[in-house]
Structures are given as structure tokens and as C-alpha cells.
Amino acid sequence: MSTLTEARTSTLRGASLPKWAPWAIAGGSAALAVGIGIVGGLDSKVQWGLIAAILYVLATFVIATSVEGKRQAKDRLATSFVWVAFLLAVIPLASLVYETVKRGVKVLDGYFLTHSMGLVADSEPGGGIYHAIIGSLEQVGLATLIAAPIGVLTAIYLVEYGRGALARAVTFFVDVMTGIPSIVAGLFILSIMLIFEMQPFGFAGSCALAILMMPVVVRSTEEMLKLVPNELREASLALGVPKWRTILKVVLPTSLGGITTGIMLAVARIAGETAPVLLLVWGTSFINNNPFEGPQQALPLYIYQQYANSAGSGAAYDRAWAASLTLIAFVMILNLAARGVARWKAPKTGR
Amino acid sequence: MDITTKSTDASPPTPQPTVTEQKRAARGATRPGDRIFLGLSRGSGILLLAIMAAIAVFLTWRAALAISKDEGNFLTTFEWNTNASPPVFGIAVLAFGTVVSSIIAMVIAVPVAVAIALFLTHYSPRRLSGPIAYVIDLLAAVPSIVYGLWGALILVPHMNGLFGWLDEYLGWTGIFSWEGGAPRSMLTVGILLAIMILPIITNVSREVFRQVPQMHEEAALALGATRWEVIRMAVLPFGRSGVISASMLGLGRALGETMAVATVLSPTYVIQLSLLDPGGGTFAQNIASKFGEATEFGRDALIASGLVLFVITLLVNGAARAIIARRKEYSGANA
Numbered sequence: 089m090s091t092l093t094e095a096r097t098s099t100l101r102g103a104s105l106p107k108w109a110p111w112a113i114a115g116g117s118a119a120l121a122v123g124i125g126i127v128g129g130l131d132s133k134v135q136w137g138l139i140a141a142i143l144y145v146l147a148t149f150v151i152a153t154s155v156e157g158k159r160q161a162k163d164r165l166a167t168s169f170v171w172v173a174f175l176l177a178v179i180p181l182a183s184l185v186y187e188t189v190k191r192g193v194k195v196l197d198g199y200f201l202t203h204s205m206g207l208v209a210d211s212e213p214g215g216g217i218y219h220a221i222i223g224s225l226e227q228v229g230l231a232t233l234i235a236a237p238i239g240v241l242t243a244i245y246l247v248e249y250g251r252g253a254l255a256r257a258v259t260f261f262v263d264v265m266t267g268i269p270s271i272v273a274g275l276f277i278l279s280i281m282l283i284f285e286m287q288p289f290g291f292a293g294s295c296a297l298a299i300l301m302m303p304v305v306v307r308s309t310e311e312m313l314k315l316v317p318n319e320l321r322e323a324s325l326a327l328g329v330p331k332w333r334t335i336l337k338v339v340l341p342t343s344l345g346g347i348t349t350g351i352m353l354a355v356a357r358i359a360g361e362t363a364p365v366l367l368l369v370w371g372t373s374f375i376n377n378n379p380f381e382g383p384q385q386a387l388p389l390y391i392y393q394q395y396a397n398s399a400g401s402g403a404a405y406d407r408a409w410a411a412s413l414t415l416i417a418f419v420m421i422l423n424l425a426a427r428g429v430a431r432w433k434a435p436k437t438g439r
Numbered sequence: 440m441d442i443t444t445k446s447t448d449a450s451p452p453t454p455q456p457t458v459t460e461q462k463r464a465a466r467g468a469t470r471p472g473d474r475i476f477l478g479l480s481r482g483s484g485i486l487l488l489a490i491m492a493a494i495a496v497f498l499t500w501r502a503a504l505a506i507s508k509d510e511g512n513f514l515t516t517f518e519w520n521t522n523a524s525p526p527v528f529g530i531a532v533l534a535f536g537t538v539v540s541s542i543i544a545m546v547i548a549v550p551v552a553v554a555i556a557l558f559l560t561h562y563s564p565r566r567l568s569g570p571i572a573y574v575i576d577l578l579a580a581v582p583s584i585v586y587g588l589w590g591a592l593i594l595v596p597h598m599n600g601l602f603g604w605l606d607e608y609l610g611w612t613g614i615f616s617w618e619g620g621a622p623r624s625m626l627t628v629g630i631l632l633a634i635m636i637l638p639i640i641t642n643v644s645r646e647v648f649r650q651v652p653q654m655h656e657e658a659a660l661a662l663g664a665t666r667w668e669v670i671r672m673a674v675l676p677f678g679r680s681g682v683i684s685a686s687m688l689g690l691g692r693a694l695g696e697t698m699a700v701a702t703v704l705s706p707t708y709v710i711q712l713s714l715l716d717p718g719g720g721t722f723a724q725n726i727a728s729k730f731g732e733a734t735e736f737g738r739d740a741l742i743a744s745g746l747v748l749f750v751i752t753l754l755v756n757g758a759a760r761a762i763i764a765r766r767k768e769y770s771g772a773n774a
Contacts, residue, residue, distance in 0.1 A: 167562060170558045173551045188585065245483060280497060299494075391585070392584055395591065
């Protein structure tokens with residue numbers, strides 16, 4: 089290290105580590121960590137990684153302090169902490185995706201997608217998720233039919249008409265509503281069902297999902313409506329077009345792409361909700377096409393029941409992973425499609 | 440329609456409106472179409488408020504039915520026995536478990552999330568930060584039940600090593616003592632919750648850090664500050680309230696998370712002082728696990744515990760939003 093510091097002759101700049109130094113330190117600490125892991129007999133690779141990370145941070149700090157001084161050392165410490173935090177966070181998230189795909193593809197095939205669990209015991213292999221897909225599609229579809237119009241109209245009220253106390257109250261409670269735990273929405277519908285002595289059915293789940301979906305739709309639609317340039321509204325109004333026709337024919341078409349995106353993201357969010365479905369729809373092994381009568385199944389609930397009711401059977405776990413993969417694929421496709429729509433129909437902000 | 444927008448855009452309307460036209464425009468709000476449309480949209484807003492009110496009213500109603508028959512103290516009893524006659528139940532254990540798991544989640548998630556947000560805004564190569572932010576957005580969309588399944592089948596077996604280490608070196612504290620059971624305990628739950636709320640805290644913090652005035656950072660750099668000093672003196676003070684509210688949004692998620700806790704925790708209705716030994720429970724997990732066998736009275740009791748959860752999340756989220764709103768008014772970023 090001393091040769092490095094002496095090589096610098098300029099007095100305007102302090103000594104600094106060469107560009108390859110972080111990589112060298114990283115490699116060194118990784119090698120040392122592997123050594124410690126083998127010698128210490130630690131079998132978990134996670135521990136090896138943690139040791140390497142700690143070694144890297146310490147080594148960087150010590151070397152930088154001795155060569156560059158304290159302020160630079162602190163800067164490098166922060167840099168390495170940020171990098172380490174980022175890498176640490178990536179590990180579980182990558183593992184989640186990897187394991188789901190790896191274990192999910194085992195039983196995921198055409199048979200799995202087109203058969204129900206009727207007459208298949210939870211501990212046996214076979215069966216599929218057809219009934220869960222039907223249930224999920226119907227419940228989420230009905231929830232969207234309820235929540236999307238209400239959400240969009242509320243957003244229109246907030247952006248186009250909203251002044252005064254009512255608008256402020258709505259804005260605040262929409263924000264608060266975003267944070268309602270899904271199980272509380274489920275309990276709310278459950279309390280109504282208890283009062284009217286109703287049996288579980290698919291539409292009850294839809295109502296709870298709609299409650300969870302509304303604030304998300306309001307938020308995103310509001311953002312999109314705000315992006316519509318005021319000149320468009322003023323031009324339309326100046327031509328004598330009534331306000332409601334201005335909103336329907338000018339404002340909404342301009343922001344249609346963004347609103348669609350918001351609704352699709354909201355659908356993706358509620359498609360993965362388990363708790364309300366568990367309380368209100370119950371789940372069944374059989375195909376039930378009618379969301380207004382009798383228990384139905386839903387994909388997230390199916391995953392939970394395969395996990396919880398099977399007492400550790402491998403076949404049930406395989407099915408749970410395959411259903412997870414299906415659910416994730418559905419949510420991701422919705423997300424990607426939503427972003428595609430957003431890019432394709434980005435609001436035209438002036439010319 | 441399209442023609443209208445295009446023509447008005449291309450040539451601004453030059454002719455002055457006549458007096459009658461102005462009067463008509465002023466009268467616009469009283470046209471029947473306008474009144475219907477205003478009524479519809481205002482009605483939706485009011486409906487939303489009504490739903491919030493209805494949630495509070497109905498939950499309170501059913502909760503009152505249950506609590507009035509409760510022989511124990513609803514807040515301090517360490518039991519959940521709704522089938523006994525007289526029924527005895529209380530939320531002390533659930534409140535403890537919910538608070539502990541959320542605190543663990545926050546302690547882990549907030550520093551890491553802030554670091555990732557800083558990484559994305561100030562450290563990562565510019566070409567990488569876009570795709571990484573995108574991936575984090577997608578991870579926020581992964582359903583909680585999938586996190587739960589992953590936590591129960593992948594994370595739990597991996598916790599053995601860490602638990603053994605904690606027990607060996609920190610076991611004397613009592614908090615980290617471990618009797619060697621399956622690591623389906625509050626610490627595992629907290630770690631899983633931390634992973635789950637990481638994306639939302641990261642996203643909100645990133646937005647805030649991005650709004651830091653460029654001038655502040657450049658001024659600090661011009662004075663010779665290192666990158667860390669820029670962050671400490673210009674970025675963090677500016678983003679502090681944003682980070683606080685992001686954390687509270689994450690806290691709201693952690694408090695109400697149901698399925699991930701229900702799959703990972705092996706619950707018992709006791710206050711478990713060691714974070715490593717299985718046991719305890721949270722509000723949401725207790726509702727999901729006990730719901731199946733509950734009688735109608737048992738469900739009312741669960742609704743009562745749900746009401747407490749509702750109030751807590753309402754307060755946390757309300758506070759978070761209030762902080763964000765105040766920040767919008769006073770920061771110079773949007774000016």
C-alpha cells in the first residue's frame with residue numbers, strides 16, 4: 089500500500105485507492121469466508137455469504153482509513169453497506185422466484201390446469217386447479233365490476249369537482265382505506281353475513297375484494313386525470329360543451345390508457361388475496377360455476393389449503409407450488425400487460 | 440371527439456364568446472346531464488366514506504355482542520376460550536405477538552430498504568437502476584400466500600443455523616434462547632415480514648430521495664463533500680419525513696399480514712418471551728387459524744379482535760398519510 093501513496097505527487101488531491109481495490113477486497117474476503125466456512129464446518133451457504141459481507145465491510149474500512157483518511161473511509165463504508173444491503177435483499181427475493189419456478193413446474197401441465205380436486209384426497213397425487221381458476225376469475229371479475237366504476241367516478245369527483253370538506257375527507261379516507269388489512273375487509277362482510285345468517289358464497293368474497301380494490305383504483309385514476317392538460321378541458325368548455333360531456337369525451341379518453349393500467353394493477357393485487365376468501369368463500373374440492381351460491385375455490389386459498397390441510401404430503405406441496413407458479417404468472421402477466429398499456433397509451437401532454 | 444381535441448390544440452380558439460354564450464357556460468352546472476354526472480361521481484365518493492363508516496359500525500356491533508358476554512378482561516386476559524361457558528377471551532397475547540413481529544420486521548426492513556433506495560438513486564450504475572426498480576415493483580406484486588409458502592418450506596429450514604448461533608452466543612439474554620424446536624417462531628415471522636414489506640418501503644423512499652433538489656447535492660459536492668456526506672447532509676434530512684411515512688406504510692402492512700404469518704408460525708396462545716421458541720400469535724393469524732372451528736359466538740369474538748386490528752392500522756396509516764401531506768406543503772421540492 090505504501091508504494092501507492094508515494095506514487096501520487098500532486099498535493100491538491102489526497103491519496104486514493106486504485107479503482108480495482110474494491111474488487112480485490114471483495115475477492116479476498118469471499119475467499120477468506122469460504123476458508124472459514126470449510127474450516128469451521130459451517131454447512132449453510134447463507135452463513136458463508138454473511139461472513140464474506142462482514143469481512144468485506146471491515147477490510148474496506150480499515151484499508152481506506154490507513155490510505156485515504158477517515159472521511160473517505162466513511163464514504164467507502166457507506167458505499168459498501170449500501171451494496172451489501174442491496175445484495176442481501178436480492179438473495180431472498182431471487183430465491184423466492186427460483187424455488188417457485190423450480191418446484192412449480194413439476195406437476196404444472198395441461199391435466200393440472202383442467203381438473204379439479206374432486207374425489208382426490210389432499211395427500212394423494214393427481215388433481216388440479218381448474219375449480220380454483222374458475223372461482224378466482226369469477227370472484228375477481230365481479231369485484232372489478234363493482235370497484236372499477238365506483239373508483240373511477242370517485243377519482244373524477246376528486247379531480248374535476250372536488251372542493252371543500254367532502255373532497256378532503258374522501259381523499260384522506262381513500263388513503264387510509266388503502267391500508268386496511270385484507271382480513272378486516274373479510275371480517276366486515278362476515279359480520280353482515282352473520283347478521284343475515286347467510287352461508288358462504290363466491291360473491292361475498294367479491295364484495296370484500298372490491299373494498300380492497302376501490303382505493304387503489306381511485307389513487308391511480310386520480311393521478312392519471314391530473315396529467316390531462318387543462319388546456320384540453322378549457323378548449324372543450326370554451327366551445328360550449330357541457331362539463332359532463334367534456335369529462336366523458338375529452339378527459340377520460342385522453343387518460344384511458346393510464347386508467348386501464350391502474351385497474352389492471354389493482355386486479356393483480358386482489359387476485360392474490362387469501363384472507364377474505366378464506367373467511368367468506370370457504371373453499372371446496374369441487375367445481376362450482378355459480379358465484380352466488382355455495383362455497384367456491386380460489387387460487388390463493390387453494391395454495392393455503394394444500395399447504396395446511398395435507399400434513400406434509402409431498403404431492404400436496406407439489407400442487408401448492410404449481411398453483412403458486414400459476415398465480416405468480418397470472419399476476420406478473422397482468423403487471424407486464426398493464427405497463428405495456430401504459431407505455432402504449434401514455435397521456436399526450438401538450439404538443 | 441378526437442377531432443375536437445386536435446383542432447383546439449392546433450389553433451387556440453380566437454373568437455370571443457358572446458355574452459349569451461358566457462351566460463350559458465356559467466349556467467353549465469345546472470344542466471340535467473351535469474347534475475346527474477355530478478350526482479353520480481359525488482355519490483361514489485360518499486359511498487366510499489359510507490363503506491368506511493359501515494366497516495366501523497358493523498365490526499363494533501358484532502364485537503359488542505361478543506365482548507358483553509366475555510367473562511375475562513378483553514384487553515388483558517391471556518386466554519382465548521370462546522367455547523367455554525362462560526366464555527373467556529382476551530387479546531393480550533395477540534397484541535404482544537403483533538407488536539413483536541412488526542418491530543422485528545421494521546428493525547430489519549427499514550435500514551435495508553433505505554439502503555436500497557439510496558443504492559437506486561445515488562449508487563447504482565445508471566443503466567442498472569431502471570431495471571432493478573422495475574423488478575422491485577414486480578416483487579411488491581407477489582401475493583402474500585406465495586411468500587408464506589416460501590417462508591414455511593424454504594426459509595424455515597434455513598433458519599436452524601442462525602438460531603443455533605444466536606442461542607449459543609446470545610442465549611443468556613433470554614430473548615434469544617432456543618429449546619431446539621422447529622424455527623417457526625416470532626423471529627422467523629419477523630424476517631419474513633421484513634422481506635415482504637421491503638419493496639413498499641423501498642419504493643416510497645426512492646420517490647422521496649429522487650425529489651431532493653439537485654442544487655442541494657451539487658452545493659454539498661462543490662464544498663468538497665464525499666458522496667456519503669452529501670447523503671447525510673443533503674439527502675437524508677430532506678427525505679426524513681418521507682422515510683418515516685414509508686416505514687409506517689410498511690408497518691401497516693406488517694401489522695395486518697395474515698397468510699404469511701399463519702403458514703410460518705406454529706401458534707400457541709401464550710406470551711413467548713424468547714423470539715426463537717415457537718409460540719404466540721398475531722391478530723390476523725389468530726383469526727385465520729381459529730376461524731375454521733369457531734362457532735357463531737367464536738366468530739364474533741374474532742371480529743372483536745379484528746376491530747382492534749382495524750383501529751390500530753387506521754391510526755398508523757392515518758399518521759403516515761398526515762406526515763406525507765404535511766411534507767408536500769412545506770418542502771420546496773414541488774415549488
